[in-house]
Amino acid sequence: MTSVAVAGASGYAGGEILRLLVGHPEVEIGAVTAASSAGDPLGAHQPHLAPLTDRVLQPTTAETLAGHDVVFLALPHGASASLATQLADEVTVIDCGADFRLADADAWQEFYGSTHAGTWAYGLPELVVEGGGKQRAQLAGARHIAVPGCYPTAASLALAPAFAAGLAAGDVVIVAASGTSGAGKSLKPHLLGAESMGSMSPYGVGGGHRHTPEIEQNLSRASGQDISVSFTPTLAPMPRGILATCTAAVAPGTTTAQVRAAYAEAYDDETFVQLLPEGSWPSTAAVLGSNNVQVQVTVDERVGRVIVIAAEDNLTKGTAGGAVQCLNLAKGFEESLALPTVGVAP
Template sequence: MTYSVAVSGASGYAGGEILRLLAQHPDVEIRTVTAHSNAGQPLAVHQPHLRSLAHLTLQETTPEVLAGHDIVVLALPHGQSGQYTDALDEVPLVIDAGADHRLRDASAWQQFYDGPHHAPWTYGVPELPVGGGKIRDSLVGATRIAAPGCNASTVSLSLAPGVAAGVIDSSDIVSVLAVGPSGAGKSLKPHLLASEVLGSANPYAVGGTHRHIPEIRQALEDAGAADVRISFTPVIVPMARGILATSTAPLAADATDADIRAAWEAAYADEPFVQLLPDGHFPRTADVVGANTALLGLAVDRSAGRVVVVAAVDNLVKGTAGAAVQSMNIALGLPEGRALTMNGVAP
């Protein structure tokens, strides 16, 4: 069976990456691409690298245009998906790459976002431990999927195994992330101009204000944490793609070094797209460019009494589009890795 797909927000970075992955998917046909201010223009004007899709023209983003497909993927700014998802009841599978359907707690949504809170959907991070299993189990046959926030899923994948195994204390987490500006989208913003970013490292959303914080809390609570407190500081650095997240948390009093490493090994031993590197090895963002892979390095800092996890992902692939396609595959009963690669691009 070939599934018809419509992608909204197709002129942006996330939409373009979703299209790049789906273009090589043997079970889907990309029939419709939509945009807002760029409607009416050829897709190739905004995504010139997608040569196999150069015949497509961006249409208006309306429920009428999106309806009638087997799959609709929304790659829209936060707060804009809900107005469309409410009108797409008859579409068999809808995937939202924005934040509108990620959070269960309406008060957390109101604290960090604007507009009405919408019903939570199945979270699109298959490998995350939850309730003695993985989120993957909930994705089988899902009809509504919320793709993750890139920073949130990176930190959650970094720490959830330790939470689930009870070898770390989730009440004192510190995460500092080096992130590429593509995670902020394609709209022109003065602080993301090359002249502002090149040769500099720029912190933002400091002091507990970043929108991915409640998403991390929710994921770690689902992994078994009773109390999640996190100091989360992202820093924009001059690389187009990538996240390098360094997360630390106190060790449980009786956890041995072997116990700690075993928790992460057990969680990800059979996961092709989340890999724990050998002891003493740590990832670089360059190792995951273009890949649907999260690479983790783990260290136990006994002098500080903390575990240190360094994670590298491509924010546009494993952080967003790859997670969406991987979750789509699971929901449809297709091979999970179809149209995805664990191999990065080098140099």
């Protein structure tokens, strides 16, 4: 059995990782850790994890995490880098934060305002890269993996095939709605039920959202040239889910049939990315609790733009499911092990 520790187990991402690991036949769950919640029973923070409710949250230290084969870091941005350096080289470390996602140190400095910690293998297996390959090749046996952000997972899977096929020509505009769990579990006045119920609101407007350079990095890898992105996130009155509307200019004469063919080639063999039949459109309800991403594509031929809609559960495929998928690839397990392909309804 592979022993696994989860740092940040009291939060949404850590809880979702544990939900999936409970059903993983190759994994033994070891230490579960937290910061201010250390000493509490896990059940006080994650009462839905019935098999683990009696576990006691331990402090998040290198000593607590030592001795495990795999360590998941579900920590705030900026907290993973110093802890990761204290873990043994032979440990597989899977970081759900942003610390190691970006390759460009200047972009990190601009959007995060601190020293760049380095770059790890990027954990989005289905990402199409220039030349027709996929990011999956970089994850088999990897010891250090950076799990993508939730918005970049949806947006990158939505647009990368068009760029890799030479059908998209830049001028990328993305507007995406996320459930409130994407902001984490810390108490924030604007996330109170009285503030968020029955209301949608934008944030990070004007190019300031920290996921922007990550999306640009992924689409640039797919196209082989620098791609800039206008990204506007919005907060939706739902606990989980992302619906991303992604558009880009296309070469003159590009048709919906050509674009659909490129997406079929990219995703027909993928377990967790589904190109929907023509006439069907993604919804967050259809992917709730699953590791799936639903995608639909069309071309607005009048204005020459490709339109791709993608839906995912931000806590599953957008965070924890992506992390467990990376665990499976890194340790040589079957890639879909312990990952649900069936959602929850209603």
